[in-house]
Amino acid sequence: MSSEITNEYVHALDRQFVFHSWSIQSTLNPLVIAGGQGCTLWDYNGNQYLDFSSQLVNTNIGHQHPKVIAAIQEQAGSLVTVAPATANLMRGEAAKRILSHAPSTFSKVFFTNAGADANENAMRMARQFTGRDKILSAYRSYHGSTGSAIAATGDLRRVPNEFARGHVHFFNPYLYRTEFHATTEEEECERALQHLRRVIECEGANSIAAILLESVPGTAGILVPPKGYMEGVRALASEFGMLLILDEVMAGFGRTGRWLAMDNFDVVPDLICFAKGVNSGYVPAGGVMISQPIAEFYENRFFPGGLTYSGHPLAMAAIVATLDVMAEEGIVDNARMIGQEFLGPGLKALAAKHPLIGEARGVGLFWALEMVSDRVKKTPLAAPVMAQMKAAFQARGLLTFIVENRIHVVPPCIVNPAQVAQALAIFDEVIGEFSSKHAA
Known part of the structure; x- marks a missing residue:
């Protein structure tokens, strides 16, 4: 040119x-x-x-970043692409590094191409694991533009895209524009949790597979949850036998000043979705961190999902180099x-x-x-x-x-x-x- x-x-x-x-x-x-x-x-x-x-x-x-660019170039020189059913060094190293920043109860990583299909597959796992169908997510949220991810999204872009079934929305905390007539963070937290409990009860707890929630909602307005809210959501999920899926796609890997945004709260979910910051988007990648009980569930059960480029070597090399650079620097x-x-x-x-x-x-x-x-x-x-x-x-x-x-x-x-x-x-x-x- x-x-x-x-x-x-x-x-x-x-x-x-x-x-x-x-x-x-x-x-x-x-x-x-x-x-x-x-x-x-x-x-x-x-x-x-x-x-x-x-x-x-x-x-x-x-x-x-020169070290990440060099890692991508080095990987391109040895193996540009390979099927996800193979074992690949960079894929294993990437999963190992990612899990080092997750709670100790997490043991596996399923790699995707981006954040949307990470959320798609987390919902798929939750539905299979629980045998239930519905997914609860917040009105003030964004989870991606693919089938179930856009239906789980709360903002109005979901409306012309509501082709997936079983999605129910609730209001998450937002004191500046409170839905609960709250005047303090404490009131907002208490009333938001009571609202969520009522949604669960009215939808039928035994029909709900999971609550899908951004640790810190990003596109919806960077809504840092009030003290106690995330812990309260975890308690509700446990009480009613639902999984808690935390969407860390935008907020994870350094964005909030913690390795994961959930580290700002005392909460351990069942599944964690990631993308974006895990390799700064240098090569498209995302994934789901899977807790031990769910990983064990699939030891003798078929997982009905997969992607041609799951764990793509160039993306994995970018993840390994990015996480190493973040730690070193x-x-x-x-x-x-x-x-x-x-x-x-x-x-x-x-x-x-x-x-x-x-x-x-x-x-x-x-x-x-x-x-x-x-x-x-x-x-x-x-x-x-x-x-x-x-x-x-x-x-x-x-x-x-x-x-x-x-x-x-x-x-x-x-x-x-x-x-x-x-x-x-x-x-x-x-x-x-x-x-x-x-x-x-």
């Missing part, structure tokens, strides 16, 4: 031939990206961007420290300063700014204004992850204090400008 590639050529190529997800195709104007390193991306014209989206909240070790500790000392305090200071910010909430490097036009009424900032704000951030060299009326502040877990300060200054400038025009 010619070395004279331009933004205009790549943009035209995309618009002529590429069909994009979750989009009205005629309205698209995709940003052109040519390369990246660490927390920085750039285009063919030399414009640079500080990535505070981690793309889709997955590049936890940043872009183009203290990346999880960095995420916790930067979140506690720089990003969290900085975002809370912005919320105190700008009337467009209704709430700043989060943990580790997993934060959201909830944007409102009226703080008293908590009126969500209109979608066109959010789109204009996203464009203003981008024009100043900051890439953001915006969902509805929320700015999700989710930089790579290698981010440093200077980069946080740079991003906070841009947030301050842009939100200040928009506050003068749109705040009540």
